[in-house]
Amino acid sequence: MFRKKKRTAANQKKNEEMNRITHEAVTLDLLKQATAKMDDAKIVQRQTNNGASFSLVYIQTLIDKERLNEAIIQPLLQSGDQAFIQCISTCSVLRIHSIEEAKEHMLFGAVLIHDHENNEWWAVQLENTLSRAIENSETETIMYGPKDSFTERIEQNVFMIRRRLPVTELKAEKFQAGSNTKTQVQMLYIEGIANPDIVEIARENISKVNFDLILEASNLSAFMDDHTHSLFPQFMQTDRPDSCAYSLGLGKIVILLNDTPFALIAPITFFHLFQSPEDYVHRWVIASFLRTLRYLSFFIAITLIPLYVALTTYHYQMIPLQILYVLMESRSKLPFTPFWESLIMLIIIEIIKEASLRMPTKTSQTIGVIGGIVIGQAAVEAGFASKVLIVLVGISAIACFLVPNYLVTKATTVLQFLILILASFYGILGIAFGLILLLAHLNGLSSLKQPFFAPVSPLYWRDWKDLFVRAPLPWAKLRPEYLKTVKKWRVSKGEGSE
Amino acid sequence: MKTLLSILCILLVFSGCSSPYVENNTVEEIAPVTFWSLNQGEGGKFKITTLVPPVTDEKKRLFTLNVDLLKQGKKEFNLKFYRELKNGQLRMLIINEKLAKKEIISLIDTILSDPDVSPRLFLVLVRGSFEDFLEEERKVQKNLDYYLYRMFRHYERRNQGEMSIVNLHEFMEKVYSPYSDPVLPIFKADKDNFTYEGTALFNENKYVGLFNKREDQMFQLIANDHYLKNLPIPHLNVSLGQVRSKVHMQVDDQFKTLNIHVKLKGRIDEYRGHRNILDRSEMNRMTHDIESYLQRETAGLVKETQRLKIEPLEVGAHTLSPLVHPMTRREWLDHYEKMKVHVKYSVKIEPLSL
Amino acid sequence: MSSRFRLFDRTAVMGSGYIFAMVNRMQMLYYVLILPKHLVHPYMMAGILGVGVLSQINLLILGKYLTSNYFVLGYRGFVQLFSEKMVRFFAFLGIFFILIKVIVTTLGYVEIVHQFMFPSMKTSWLIFVLMASGFYIASQGMEKTIRLSIISFLATIWVILVYIPYFLPPISQTHHLYPLVPGEVSLHSWYGLLMVWSALSGPEYIVCLGPWIGPKEKILRGMSIGNALSVFEYLVLFVACLLYYGSPYLQKISFPVVNMIRYLQSPVFERVDLILISLNMIYFLYLIALFLLCLYGAIRIVAGRINIKTNRKGFLGSVAAVFICMLIINGWYWREGEELNLWVTLQLWLGAITYLLVPSVLAVAIKWKRGQS
Known part of the structure; x- marks a missing residue:
């Protein structure tokens, strides 16, 4: 079955190539045909002051009309004897030949000019630069540090990164992805730092993407992942230009997409998912503490409830007598076994979480209150859940939000369920099974073919400086070893200055 | 692949393991017993008692059974009670003195071989009827078992120097060790009280004697805790507080004499005599009196162990x-029995300040 | 999809860190848990050290092969050194050895779980889950399995710290350590030494991992550190057992190393042993996975299919075969409660023999080959 799919895909590709080869010359009729029933497409015919006639073809929603007047229509009308093309005062004017070219330019916001006399077609880029302003990042808020975040326009995003890294070594390669969306993709890396092998892998991966709709960063990453079935993201998404610049400087690759404010960063490791830009703002001891706290809370989030189930179902002998007293007291009149009790509560919590996320801000407050009361108070009073469990569910729900990466936050929920099931079979041993398999899984993952669990396995002791502990920046004189960067030193010594 | 998987499943089913589930210990369905009280029963049987339900606020009942085997007791209880009794939280084993005289090691072996039971289980001997005490006290005290446990735990931690607290492992280790004999705390129980009586002495695993409260203090100082929170000497009208001791024992090469040198540090808690202890020379005399008193007492204690031919003081370890x-143990004990004992105390008392 | 199932791919070479972790964890497998009971006397500390030194010498001999060019070539190296027929014969023997090793360690672990965690559990399901997890880890390929060694090492090495309280006064009894000189040497003591030797076996299986291990210069260093650390751990565990139990009592305890942890209480969990037993599963699983891969490789060599691509069916089949063997032995021939039952004793001897013979046979073969050319 799989092979068949492959074959059809290959056929498609062949067809496309055939189309490209048989390009027809541009004619007004063909363009009229193509823009039929496109009410926003305009075809205008005019004459210059000395009688030469020309046509303009454009899609009015895509272009900047004021500039059309200023930069094309006015100069052309008063062009006199000059050649058309010399009158136009914009930077990008292209001669086009085939209808395909014409369509493509038109759809990316160009005005097509037809010189009737010479039968020449020109495309002038006049796209509408409408976009929102640069705003604060909402997904990764920090107290100190730069506040700007990406917008939907790729040019603006590249600008924000380039401004931070004004070096010619910062390369930006352009690609196009998505047969319908024709999304512009730019791969950024610093030549001379990023490992060329990794860049090549990324390049290959991007050009291999074959899909109709690439609307946002995750769509692209889905086609570039090494492990499709993993719970863990193999690309980091961020809308902070400073994180991107930082990653580029370390030797990673940043992939920007047009029309989405999120950039993909790769190769990453599991531990990057726990790092926040703010780690580098705090004093290093505090930052290390906070980072350790995040790992701890990830651990708590996936094991706390399973542990409750394991202890109350199998290992009552592990609980100190004082706590056992509380547990027996609160569980004595419940209708469900610990496993079902936890499962139900967790699902309810997930429902509330999901609901408050999808709702407008004002409604979500109501949901919070209702959820709080229903879960906290009523469930206990009605005798559906024990007080202890409510406390634990609360703790683990909050703990999973300490992980800065939202995708991992959601992954923890699923992991929690999986380990919960294992715990209900084998107690502590089941939890251990879950954690060991999780470790084995993480060990097997890769991001752009680079090991995902990197500074731990394969072991790079030097990188541990920025792992659980965030050592003072002056100590981090070398780039991470696992990225196998071309230049190793971050300071001006050793293999030359940067 | 599918066929292989299905073969595996069939194999599993056929090998008689239709369910992966393991023992169910859901907390609300079990009664984790915190103590067993063992006594002699009728017709050569045990009497085994506990309070159920343990660790809850519910009203408690006293369960007593006559059984041949310890584990049989647990089973019979389960047939009688609506929750299954479990041993995983067993914290205390209270053995009646009379039973201890007959046998103790087989009981303890049974307990020890249960993987659920922690080796930190406290062993206690009781003189009198602990059951009577339970019967009365449970009416007043809701969580009797829990408070008893907390008491033992408190004195176990950091050696408070009030009681000999012995857990299962310590006991067994000493039973098997050739140069030391185990001890256990012994309590006296009746309808109203449960009081510490002293330390019970064992010869390997046989219960042979007892240090009473006064001797017990000496025992704590030179062997068990090396610390006493309070050492009253009524004979001299003085009470010492926070007494810490350093014991140095030496056996000569021919195993003829044993020298015990104890360095003691403490302060005067209370004094009701007529001496002016603020005066240095009076104080020295007083210290001297205390020293000679302690020497006498300690020598008596050692003599007692020599008479019983037992080794709770672990003198042999110094050889x-x-x-x-x-x-071998026998050779050593033969020497020990005939040994001359010299005890010397150097007492340092912090000057009294008002 | 099946074309992507590659078990024996190689994209990177594993450095000395992996060898260190692998040697150490292989040596800490199972036997160390029952060892103190059979060593008993304090003077066996010297025995452990002595056997440790012997093991080091053995590793030096093994290093002869590991630093030769034959090693890097893996299978082809073996073929160059011996003839193809011989290699197939050795692989056939290897199947048997590895099978016993996997079975004994897995069942041993299952027995510990059964004894300490779930006394009323049916063991077959646990074996199934263990094998399934081992299969999952192994199916990620040899490279990733070897890489797991660091994780399993880091995840379990700190357990040795748990034994520190046993060296501190309230629990430890110094006089249990005396006397340090042996009174009379009995057959039992020699047997104890054999056990130490057998427990230290395992590193000889590194010869199967040729293509993944390197660079040459650092192999020996990694092995030596690993071996030294294992000997140190043995000593720590043995002394802790002695201090805690004393020799006469120690003889009567089954799985003393596990049993003694029951005495510890942490403020949150009173029975630390349950957590530690569960945690130790990681290196049992890791080694099961590693040996399953070796076993599959050996089967491929014996079957003469070394040049045919690995496929999931074949691998699953061989794992299933191991699993069935295990079930059969567990069901009919494994006596619980008796630590040194037939199978454990068999593995004891087999381990000792392979550890003794593999390095020296290879060293002799290399010498012979050099003399020939």
Whole structure:
């Protein structure tokens, strides 16, 4: 079955190539045909002051009309004897030949000019630069540090990164992805730092993407992942230009997409998912503490409830007598076994979480209150859940939000369920099974073919400086070893200055 | 692949393991017993008692059974009670003195071989009827078992120097160790009270004697805790507080004499005599009196162990050295029995300040 | 999809860190848990050290092969050194050895779980889950399995710290350590030494991992550190057992190393042993996975299919075969409660023999080959 799919895909590709080869010359009729029933497409015919006639073809929603007047229509009308093309005062004017070219330019916001006399077609880029302003990042808020975040326009995003890294070594390669969306993709890396092998892998991966709709960063990453079935993201998404610049400087690759404010960063490791830009703002001891706290809370989030189930179902002998007293007291009149009790509560919590996320801000407050009361108070009073469990569910729900990466936050929920099931079979041993398999899984993952669990396995002791502990920046004189960067030193010594 | 998987499943089913589930210990369905009280029963049987339900606020009942085997007791209880009794939280084993005289080791072995039971289980001997005490006290005290446990735990931690607290492991280790004999705390129980009586002495695993409260203090100082929170000497009208001791024992090469040198540090808690202890020379005399009193008492204690031919003081351990092959227990005890004992105390008392 | 199932791919070479972790964890497998009971006397500390030194010498001999060019070539190296027929014969023997090793360690672990965690559990399901997890880890390929060694090492090495309280006064009894000189040497003591030797076996299986291990210069260093650390751990565990139990009592305890942890209480969990037993599963699983891969490789060599691509069916089949063997032995021939039952004793001897013979046979073969050319 799989092979068949492959074959059809290959056929498609062949067809496309055939189309490209048989390009027809541009004619007004063909363009009229193509823009039929496109009410926003305009075809205008005019004459210059000395009688030469020309046509303009454009899609009015895509272009900047004021500039059309200023930069094309006015100069052309008063062009006199000059050649058309010399009158136009914009930077990008292209001669086009085939209808395909014409369509493509038109759809990316160009005005097509037809010189009737010479039968020449020109495309002038006049796209509408409408976009929102640069705003604060909402997904990764920090107290100190730069506040700007990406917008939907790729040019603006590249600008924000380039401004931070004004070096010619910062390369930006352009690609196009998505047969319908024709999304512009730019791969950024610093030549001379990023490992060329990794860049090549990324390049290959991007050009291999074959899909109709690439609307946002995750769509692209889905086609570039090494492990499709993993719970863990193999690309980091961020809308902070400073994180991107930082990653580029370390030797990673940043992939920007047009029309989405999120950039993909790769190769990453599991531990990057726990790092926040703010780690580098705090004093290093505090930052290390906070980072350790995040790992701890990830651990708590996936094991706390399973542990409750394991202890109350199998290992009552592990609980100190004082706590056992509380547990027996609160569980004595419940209708469900610990496993079902936890499962139900967790699902309810997930429902509330999901609901408050999808709702407008004002409604979500109501949901919070209702959820709080229903879960906290009523469930206990009605005798559906024990007080202890409510406390634990609360703790683990909050703990999973300490992980800065939202995708991992959601992954923890699923992991929690999986380990919960294992715990209900084998107690502590089941939890251990879950954690060991999780470790084995993480060990097997890769991001752009680079090991995902990197500074731990394969072991790079030097990188541990920025792992659980965030050592003072002056100590981090070398780039991470696992990225196998071309230049190793971050300071001006050793293999030359940067 | 599918066929292989299905073969595996069939194999599993056929090998008689239709369910992966393991023992169910859901907390609300079990009664984790915190103590067993063992007593002699009728017709050569045990009487085994506990309070159920344990660790809850519910009203408690006293369960008593006559059984042949310890584990049989647990089973019979389960047939009687609506929750299954479990041993995993067993914290105390209270053994009646009379039963202890007959046998103790087989009981303890049974308990020890249960993987659920922690080796930190406290062993206690009781003189009198602990059951009567339970019967009365449970009416007043809701969580009797829990408070008893907390008491033992408190004195176990950091050696508070009030009681000999012994857990299962310590007991067994000493039973098997050739140069030391185990001890257990002994309590006296009746309808109203449960009081510490002293330390019960064992010869390997046989219960042979007892240090009473006064001797027990000496025992704590030179062997068990090396610390006493309070050492009253009524004879001298003085009470010492926070007494810490350093014991140095030496056995000569021919195993003829035993020198015990105890360095003691403490302060005067209370004094009701007529001496002016603020005066230095009076104080020295007083210290001297205390020293000679302690020497007398300690010598008496050691004599007692020599008479019983037992080793709770672990004197024999001081004869061991890395390069000499040790003698057998019997040889050593024969020497020990005839040994001359010299006790010397150096007491340092912090000056009294008002 | 099946074309992507590659078990024996190689994209990177594993450095000395992996060898260190692998040697150490292989040596800490199972036997160390029952060892103190059979060593008993304090003077066996010297025995452990002595056997440790012997093991080091053995590793030096093994290093002869590991630093030769034959090693890097893996299978082809073996073929160059011996003839193809011989290699197939050795692989056939290897199947048997590895099978016993996997079975004994897995069942041993299952027995510990059964004894300490779930006394009323049916063991077959646990074996199934263990094998399934081992299969999952192994199916990620040899490279990733070897890489797991660091994780399993880091996840379990700190357990040795748990034994520190046993060296501190309230629990430890110094006089249990005396005397340090042996009175009379009995057959039992020699047997104890054999056990130490057998427990230290395992590193000889590194010869199967040729293509993944390197660079040459650092192999020996990694092995030596690993071996030294294992000997140190043995000593720590043995002394802790002695201090805690004393020799006469120690003889009567089954799985003393596990049993003694029951005495510890942490403020949150009173029975630390349950957590530690569960945690130790990681290196049992890791080694099961590693040996399953070796076993599959050996089967491929014996079957003469070394040049045919690995496929999931074949691998699953061989794992299933191991699993069935295990079930059969567990069901009919494994006596619980008796630590040194037939199978454990068999593995004891087999381990000792392979550890003794593999390095020296290879060293002799290399010498012979050099003399020939």
